[in-house]
Amino acid sequence: MKDVPRGGDLMLHYPDGSLRNLTAEAGFGMTGLQANKAIAVREPSVHPDGKKAVFSMLIGSPLKQRKLSTQSNFRWQIYEVQGLEKNQKAVIQKIHNQDARFNNISPIYADNDEIIFTSDRPRNGDLHLYPQLDEYEATPSISGLWKLNPLTGKLQLLSHTPSGAFNPVIDHFGRVVFTRWDHLQQDQLADRDRDAFRNGVALPFKSFNYADETAHAKRLDSRQEIFPESRVGSESAYGPVHAFRSNFFSIWQIDQDGANEETINHAGLHELSFGYLTPSFMQDKNLSKRTREELHRNQLALRREGGIFHLREDPLEHGVFFGINARESASFTTDSIIKINARPDINPEQMQIIAVTRIDKTDNLKDGRYRNPLPLSDGKLIASHTSNQLPPEPETNLRDLRLKWLQAYPSSQHFTAGTPLTKGIRKSLSWWDGDQLKRFQGELWELDPVEVKTRKRHPTRTPQLESPERRIFQEEQIDEIALRKWLEQHQLALIITRNQTSRDRADLQQPYNLQVPGGTKTISSLNPEGKLYAIQHFQILQAEQIRGYTDRPGRRHIAQAIKDFHPMNLKTASQSKQPTSIDNNENSRSSVVIAKDGSSAAFVPAARALTWQTTDPQGNPVVRERNWISFKAGEIRVCASCHGVNHRDQANFPAPMNKPEALRELLARWKLGK
Template sequence: MTPLFRALSLPALAGFLLSIAACSAELPGAAAIGKTSRNNLTGVAISTQAAPPTAQAPSIANAPSNAILFVTQVPTQGGDPFASRLSTFANHRASMTSTLRGGDLMIRYADGALRNLTREAGHGMDGLQGAQAIAVREPTVHWSGTRAIFSMVIGAPLQRYGSTNGKWQLYEITGLGRNQAATITKVARQPVDYNNVSPLYTSDGDILFTSDRPRLGEAHLYPNLDEYESTPTITGIYRLDPSSGDLTILNHAPSGAYSPTIDSYGRIIFTRWDHLQHDQQQDGSIDLGYTYDPFNYSSEASNATRVGRFRDTFPERRAQTNTPYGRVKAHTYNLFAPWQMRQDGTEELTLNHIGRHEMVGSYSYLPRAFMDDNALSDNVNLSNFANRKHIRMDGGIFHIRENPVSPGVYYGIYAREFGEGTTNQIVRFNGAPTLNAEQMVISDASPAAGGGGLPGGRFRNPLPLMSGGMVASYTPDATFGGSSSLRLRQLDVNGSNMFVAGAALTPGINKTVSWWTDSASPHQYSGELWEIEAVEVVVRTTPPATGHPEVPAAERAVLTAEGIDEGVLRDWLRSNDLALIVTRNQTSRDRGDTQQPYNLQVPGGERTTRGSGQIYDIAHYQIVQANLVRAYGSGIDGRRPVAQPMAVPSNPTNPAGPAGSVRIAADGSTAAFVPARRALSWQTVDPGGEPVVRERVWLTLQPGEIRTCAGCHGENTRNQAGEPTPTNQPQALRELMRHWKQIQADAPSVRNGSKPLLPPRP
């Protein structure tokens, strides 16, 4: 593991020196340092004359050598009530019960001087919060170090039972240097009727953010509901070109994606909530007499009809069931894992393919899917991977940031899903793209919990600095509650090489505010504000602008042999809002996953086994998509996703298989055209349509993306038989390409000598 502190390399030292200069008004043309990026944010700007810095803190040893941008937040009453500002999920809402008004965007200079940037630019107010009230969140500094983007909501109710239609919107600020005027401009052409949060800049000047906007902007589906509590959720990460208004959803995340960042390799790194399971509100209504009154619509269309109550069919039930293979264990899933994708949304996967086996390890019981198959295991084989810091299944890693002086080393907060405000222990993990999941190690970076709490206090938003130091929000409380403070601290390192809280970076920022809800009189808070979501104001090297990956050699050889022009194929996929997925061998599975069947064979074809035990025939590959068709009659607004078979007319028909399936070829391979920009999952099924191996998470592909998986639940290093990753030229891709060419040849426009007619969209 890379040491926490080390001497800066010459390139890092150069960046460090530039970062100091960038925070000073004496650096003309600082925006030109590094790669040039467009600045097309247009809209109404508010600025004032630069105000002098205020509230200078005492001198601190090892204090940050660059300016720190952060936000203040009026503490949520009760600490971390369900679905509020600091919660693990559903923290994006702008209501007064979720996000109290009264915080600001602040900057702290290296000498401890503070500026209230939003107040300087004409936003925010003291006392009773009204039309000018604001809350602020999640700033990100541009690569040039001269501007930043953040989210802000404006307005609070003016009376009892009052309401505000305010939404979190994106704003950009300039004038971060001393003696510069702070100017705040609303980002143009962003979705205005939805909550847009967690913004950041791409390498080439676009903006990424998360939003609760429905996948394609269908207002009648709003809000999208998560798979757990049927609570409004973020729907995914979006990419916006402010100059043209082009808006694309990069990943359709049915239960939300959080705190994205771009690492030094150009990857978008984020936390995603994986909760792919049956609807517990529906199951409870069917089996336990709950009163949610769930029902399905016939489709996502605005004029869809109600079609009654349908039990979910994918994945396994949340209660034990019986199948031709015996008893099937009840399935639940609840993990906040690190994910990655390229900046155009392609190649979405867990970070370096890390899965629940490598993350959860021996901490949690991972029961076998088929309970009567003794060849399957209820435990994880720890010898398969290096990680020994095991993450509970009802929590995960939040607020991930890369160490700028040790590329490929990341810090985050290991927290549980409820009641902690995503405050807890700091963990460190290695995740450079050269590693696979078996080589990744999660380790303690601050003292671990013990005795029912965190005796050393709790951290949030770890910020590794260009100097090699660390800053984080901190409360000394062992448990998080309504009276917990959150102050920015310089972190020290103790004798066990663990981060511990050092000196506070501010003297404390106090405020007295009041606000209306439905009570007879306004609520009031007077005291210290939370100091959270710090970022360093520093010049950084712009990462590479990652995009569509190349087609691997085995698949490229098939395209070449079949006379397929890759560019023409991709253009056709884009025009039909489709992607292409290929698996080389569905019988080959990662050696670490022994909870699902791994003795697999295609009838009359490929076979991969290990040891004794039942051998399962797999004949079809069924793909399901997340359709927003579940609703409730109990006052829950919005739609929840349900896994339903995909329907893509361009695929070969497969009458012997279940809906949404393609045939598994004799060599174990599969290939299918699939909907783009839609969460997908899949399973292999036997000749009779009975599921055998099920996927556990959703995955999104982009239009024109050609995605290859070597095996089912792709191998990290070896498959269950100890063999390396398959390299066969997939027979199923060859058959699909021949089918596609026939579609093109049979199109009427081709016979007439004009442009090929494209098959209809799914």
């Protein structure tokens, strides 16, 4: 209740200034003391035909006389409203076949009329894994993007995200664009427990590992983590390793069927939040603490301990997104408005972030704070705005958070808040929060605006392999459609890298002079004399909810080797042996040999967050992935190089176009063993 007091409504504003309370018309909500019919609403989204909308609604409010066990049994669910024209009456119905045990929010209509949304439903629906705990403070989180067919009840996990995904939209090009919390790092609560254990005091969080994700898994006397590097520093075969920490809310994209998940346009921290980045190996003086700012057009870095929220595409400039560049917490994601050009044909090095309202990195915004920007079809811009200059202190509120027209600053390219959209929506409310009766009288916040208009639908795209992979399929006489069907049947995806030794020229934080023993190598044109690292294996890890805490329900994900790694991935006797150690432990499974041409190929689990690393012949990590990625069942995904090449790799070559021989070897095994 402290986060979601009841009493809000879904409102419809017409161009003539008239205002309708849609939820009240449909018989939802109440004034005064909030009780069984009380509601809270959030995040409406309009159907492509412009005649109806979906939104999330929470029904019911705790009563003082209820037992504590019933105080938290309320769940956000998805509803649909029709009757948006002036001469119609609003009708609201709950979307059929959604799982009422969990919170379902941020709904949007897919182009085929299914509902895409976010939910805190565990990846497999198992209640003993609820709630999923995020990778930061181990608090309940969203598990990812989901898609529901309300007619059949078919439910698909599009993107499995261990720390959450937020506010999806479908852009003019048919992409699902959303904010995702990239926080792939070791558990800071377990770090504190390790410190306490070494100092002989009580463990503050009582963290531990389960043996597996099952309901009756054995509780282990361990809190071991094998990936990524330690948050406090560690040792390796290459000497001391810097502490690694990650905390960024970035823009991601995914197809409406769950394929092709990646950061938008494959943009990374080097382009969007450039400056200082932590290198990996301390004793390699060739690794840099700075990004190469001369390589990218963007000169406005997003907040590192935060990111971009509340994305909305400009209807007049396709691929341009407005958003809020806010810190990670304690601001209700209010801050300044920025926009970014992320049209699909724009290379990340050419993307640019532009300040729409004035920015002040001190958090003291003289013009007030903004939230939920909405560019309109007539070229105007509105946003929620508060006169608060600083983020609210704990237990305080944001004043006058109202939708306002934005107007251009005199003699400036920046905008500032102008007149309010409405005359204000006032209510007198009271509600029980535990044993406290709280009261509110005044103007309500105005949030989450969306324009009621039609939008283009996009036909389903047939996946197309690029020429290097297509030629191998032809030469090995493999039916691509048959392989995709087999992958889908077995809930697998096929991932391919053409050359693991090739890396984007902007990334100087991890080793970049790389060689496959006895095979290809790629040497930096900037530093050809730098240390050369051998990479022999490509290890794939999956997110598993096996971290528990005695003081709270639910589990956190940590990276683990894939226990049921598909046997067709295993190497033949003529190939190199499995790595003997990974981070000085015995866990050396779920890796494939990198072929002499630098390529790799593997069958991997679908609809499960994965990450990976390249290792040397002894199994010591060399280059690590910095994000979680999930794949669609039946997807064949190709990365030209490790960590992707935008314009040029470290040797100043374009992205590799070699036919990946590792794919040829895997397809030959598949043809024999399917």
